[in-house]
Amino acid sequence: MTQAPAIELKGISKAFGPVQANKDISIRVMPGTIHGIIGENGAGKSTLMSILYGFYKADKGEIFIAGKKVQIPDSQAAIAAGIGMVFQHFKLVENFTVLENVVLGAEDSGLLRPSLARARRELKALAEEYGLNVEPDALIEDIGVGMQQRVEILKALYRKADILILDEPTGVLTPAEADQFFRILERLKAEGKTIILITHKLREIMETTDTVSVMRRGEMTATVKTSETSPAELAELMVGRKVLLRVDKAPAKVGATVLEVKDLNVTDNKGVHRLKGINFHVKAGEILGIAGVAGNGQSELLEVLGGYEKATGSITVNGQTIDLTGTHSDGRSRRARGIAHVPEDRQREGLIMDFTAWENVAFGYHHDPKYQRGIFMDNAAIKDDTVGKMERFDVRPPDPKLAAKSFSGGNQQKIVLAREIERNPDLLLIGQPTRGVDIGAIEFIHQQIVALRDQGKAILLVSVELEEILSLSDRIAVMFDGRMMGERLPAQTDEKELGLMMAGITKGEAA
Amino acid sequence: MDVMPKWADVVLIPLISLILAATLSAIVILAIGESPTNALKIMVDGALGSTYGWGYTLYYATNFIFTGLAVSIAFHARMFNIGGEGQAMMGGLGVALVCMFIPWPHWSLALLGGIVAAAVFGAAWAAIPAFLQAKRGSHIVITTIMFNFIAAALLNYLLIGALKPQGSMEPATGKFPEATHLPNLHDVLGFFGIEFSKAAPANITFFVAILACVAVWALIWRTKLGYELRAFGHSESAAKYAGISPTKIIMVSMLISGGLAGMMAINNVQGEAERLVLNAVEGAGFIGIAVALMGRSHPFGVFLAAILFGFLYQGGAELALWTKIPREMIVVIQALVILFTGALDNMVRMPLERAFLAAKRRNKGAA
């Protein structure tokens, strides 16, 4: 075995301003294999691959392709070296056709017509070879994410890529679509392509890869053969210590119904029906977990409950009807009703990243009389409040004057959590509570959620992480395509059944 | 992570930008065969060398404080109000109407009436673009530009028609009644026994402008409305989450902005001209953009920048009088200030940030 590796990276380092994203990373990938790169959010996986694709420039380090040293200053060079990449967020022009997107940047000549004609023929051939059927004249904005992903793969193949980098490819896919996607990968591998799969999901690594590299905080901690490792070992390598996935919690002491949702419908401004007749309830003292692949209506559900998306249907909280379209359908009125909301995306919604920690502690509650002094806001009172919250929620560094953007993901989330939980709400809405949060903070956040439930509060938890849903929830509901697929008790279901429901299949149909 | 200390952002960057703009202006003056040092001397003498000069400098500065605050408050809500010019024109119309058609008993009441009318007319002119932005998503920059032209045409129409005194050939209103004339700085400071030029146009409006600075500061950093406005400016999606209505913030910020721009009219129309003429605003609405950028949208910064531009305006007029440098040189300087403090901000900022980062690393290495 003296074959040269398809890719070899030696001593790659990259810093973004004061943040060191990659530290002295070396890696070898043999041709015709699927190589996984696993690590937590922010571990530096995507940065490393973006360097290989010429999207970022490394500060230090060397790249070898098929044994030859190459410079990859831009994506042009990466493409010339036979590398293709499918980014987590697709790089497609929405109002172009599939064909135009495939051709863009790989045109044959100054005129478009011959290029488009050739691309049409090639696309047909590739579709037959790899089972990647697409409609060449469809506009990107009119096709689903699964199709868009195919277009991205076809773009790479059209450019004669031998090495394919896939960044978190299954994040937007249902388990069924993911299965189909992995079959395509197998086929690509059989044709001799080298594949690098970036993911944070252990199962995908175990099922599809030949070798796996683990990254932690910008460093490569290990590279092992997949057949010689176990999920537990990988998890430990990822986080640096043994991981406790199950949360200890007492049985729920369920009280009266707090939230009752009936026949909830949402149509977005493009006329797409996002929620289709949703019904459910949450009682005091229990956690209702909502599972589902991202983009199946969970975000819209939280937005409606949080007061910033219009809907039809009925919502009652503690028996009182909530205004869904009028002047009281905003976040402020919801808060007044005892609804607190930890949003899915703390950077876009939960926090103002340029505001200080203390300004963020008042965010959404800035009308609170205890934050006022006459016609002015009582900034000193807010700062005092912040100091206490930072202490109780172990926010580090405990400096109220620091801008939100200067805190780590976990500490940002603790600020939001402190603000919302200490309002002593009757109902807590919480979306993706631990996305982009380090393991230590995850345990803390889970404990806080369970503690609130044990105080007899109702909690609606939305998460795309099935493990999180299974370990925290007292009841589990699954959403698919804007509908509730049904409810299960955690003890009476498993990942497999929930996965099918997330793909829109209930047990009766599957049989 | 903040890589630069706050003082560098607030003081150092504007200072460097200003030096760059000044250097290029000096080169332009050299290129047309004049001496920059001599030009600067004439400007300083003319604008700051006498109470007469100061009177003009402060008069111009008063205009720029209002328009600068107008642009600033909109900036805080991430609105670019480029329509200060038209809003100030309409403010002038408001002032003219109340001065001409209401029999004021005393200047103090006329001043209050003028303030209200100017603010209401300015705000009204900002209201339509604001509404279109909030409700229909029409780009506020384009609509406010269009409204500048529409305001100019409307004013032109009125001043050659309905508002022109009979028999007059000039497109202007008649002189406002005596009771509406505002005391100038000579009168105000004379009350305290301070000698000040009688001929200079600076008037009591200057103090109104200072009050406006304080009020805007308190509004932005000390009230719920200001908090909501800044939150919306930083992140619209987060503002929605917090229950802050985008429509309300867009409307309110633009109405305040338009009102402030309109209030400039109590200085130039009621205070100085004492009648409404065509082109009374003389580009002050646009200078507000330069002043806001230079002053980092902070009322105190706006105050300082407005004084600087007041100096440039008065100094520029002196230049045109004593040298072959035309008045338009000020427009060049203004353009360079907008260019360096606004559009080319990163040209100054990026190398500075790198320098601070390197210094930080070195310190860490040493420690």
Next chain:
Amino acid sequence: MDLLTFLQVLDSTMRLATPLLLACLAGLYSERAGIFDIGLEGKMLAAAFLSAAVAFTTGSAWLGLLAGIGASLALSAIHGLASITFRGNQLISGVAINFLAAGLTVVVAQSWFGQGGRTPQLAGAARFEPITLPFADALRDVPVLGPIYYELISGHTALVYLALLLVPLTWWVLYATRFGLRMRAVGENPAAVDTAGVSVIGLRYAAVAICGVLCGIAGTYLATALQAGFVKDMSAGRGYIALAALIFAKWRPWYALYACLLFGFLQALALRPDVIEGALGFKVNGQLLDVLPYILTVIILAGFVGKAIPPRAGGAPYVKER
């Protein structure tokens, strides 16, 4: 109203629409590539001055044209530097450019010619002369078609015909060439272009440069064809009307032609109050005609007559996401 008067109005429509059309197409290239440009006005003004100054000095309108394009390109370079390289605010950069041109043209004109910020009158070869198309004189007396050919179609300067030719050319570039595809893509999603191995910066600079060339022609036309020499602020808001026309046309070349012809027609009517009175039977205020393009644009922007959706990446500097 007789045919001849009508043709005269249409003839001046053509002449007044030409600078609007050139500037509008200039803006189209820039904005389709994702760079907003409210500096069209300033670029036209700078070109008007330098073309007139050089045409007067050299006696050649064509050298004037080159100089006009050069002046406009220099301002385009500043806009590119600010909005592409240094990722500044494109609107603020545009504002600065408009002032820079408004100030510098007068300062330099005063120092160069000493005539109060204007250039001397241009005459002879220093101006673009009307071109009489073949057989125009011979066909002049053919009923109806003759006058149309003679009055309306023939007898414009080369720049008018150039502007008209640029419409199909722009359409072709935009939709039939590789450059057009990439340019449209960079205005919609620059990350797609970047990851496809094409330089976002290169494309955007190219588009901004084309915008500069076209604004240069527009400005030259003002000073050396429409009028005979430069006077202070002679662009008179045409850059903004062109911007309005661009929105009106929803960033498409053929519609840009129609919008500019409409706005040119309004300007031509404003010059002939007698014609309107004759046609409508009552007086229409000249100011109303002047501001009609702005009012129409506000109505279009308000979305009451179809929605004008600008290129999606417009106005935003391209920063690789973290």
